[in-house]
Amino acid sequence: MKHRIAFITGTDTGVGKTVFACLLVRHLLRSRIRVVALKPISSGGRADAIALHLAQNETLPLDAVNPWHFCAPISPTAAARLEKRFVTLEQVVRHVRRFSRSLPLTLIEGAGGLLSPLGRNFDSRDLIRRLRATPVVVGLNQLGVINQMRLTLEALPPSVADRAQVVLMSPRIPDASTASNAQWLSRLVRRNRIHVLPRLPAALRLDPALRDLRVARTLGAIARALLE
Numbered sequence: 001m002k003h004r005i006a007f008i009t010g011t012d013t014g015v016g017k018t019v020f021a022c023l024l025v026r027h028l029l030r031s032r033i034r035v036v037a038l039k040p041i042s043s044g045g046r047a048d049a050i051a052l053h054l055a056q057n058e059t060l061p062l063d064a065v066n067p068w069h070f071c072a073p074i075s076p077t078a079a080a081r082l083e084k085r086f087v088t089l090e091q092v093v094r095h096v097r098r099f100s101r102s103l104p105l106t107l108i109e110g111a112g113g114l115l116s117p118l119g120r121n122f123d124s125r126d127l128i129r130r131l132r133a134t135p136v137v138v139g140l141n142q143l144g145v146i147n148q149m150r151l152t153l154e155a156l157p158p159s160v161a162d163r164a165q166v167v168l169m170s171p172r173i174p175d176a177s178t179a180s181n182a183q184w185l186s187r188l189v190r191r192n193r194i195h196v197l198p199r200l201p202a203a204l205r206l207d208p209a210l211r212d213l214r215v216a217r218t219l220g221a222i223a224r225a226l227l228e
C-alpha cells in the first residue's frame with residue numbers, strides 16, 4: 001500500500017481550506033477510503049480543528065487532530081511565543097507519521113498561506129517538503145487569484161509544484177473574473193490539476209453539499225489524483 005500525504009494550503013487565510021478539507025475527507029470516507037485529516041497547528045479559535053474532527057465522525061480525539069493550539073488570533077509562531085511555547089518541525093512530522101504510516105491517504109491542513117510562520121523556523125512549505133506531501137493549493141475564485149496562485153506555486157520547488165493540485169472555491173458573490181480564472185490558470189498548470197468547486201449553499205453542511213453532482217465529481221477527481 002502506498003501512504004500518500006496531501007497538504008492543504010492556500011493562497012491566503014480564509015479562502016476555504018477547511019471547508020474543502022472537510023468536504024474531501026467526508027467524500028473519501030463515504031467512498032470507503034481510510035483517511036484521517038489533521039490540523040496539527042492552530043491559533044486563535046479552534047473552529048477549523050473542530051470542523052475536521054466532526055467531518056471524520058469524531059473517530060480521532062480533537063487533541064490528535066490538533067495537538068498544538070495557541071490562543072492569540074495571530075500567526076501560530078507568534079501566538080506560541082506569547083505563551084512561551086514552541087513547536088518544532090520534527091514534532092509535527094512525527095505526529096503526522098503516526099497516522100500516515102498505516103493509511104493510504106492522510107490530509108493535513110496548514111494554517112494561513114504557504115509561507116505563514118507555523119512553528120519554530122518552519123512554515124507549510126517546509127512541512128510539504130519534509131513529508132513529501134502533495135500540495136493542494138486552495139484559492140478564492142475571484143479577481144486576484146491568478147497572481148496569488150502563481151506566487152504560491154512559484155514558491156514551491158518546481159518538482160513539488162509539478163504535482164500540486166489547484167482548487168478554486170467559488171466566492172459568495174462571483175465577479176467578472178470568476179468564469180475565466182480556471183482557463184487562465186491552465187496556461188500555468190495542467191488543466192486536469194485545476195478543480196473548480198461551485199458555491200455551496202451552507203458551507204459546512206457537508207452531506208447535502210456532497211449530493212451535488214458537480215461537487216461529487218470534482219472531489220472524486222481530486223481524490224484519484226491524490227491517491228495516484
Ligand SMILES: [Mg+2]
Pocket residue numbers: 014016017018019048109
Ligand atoms: Mg482553515
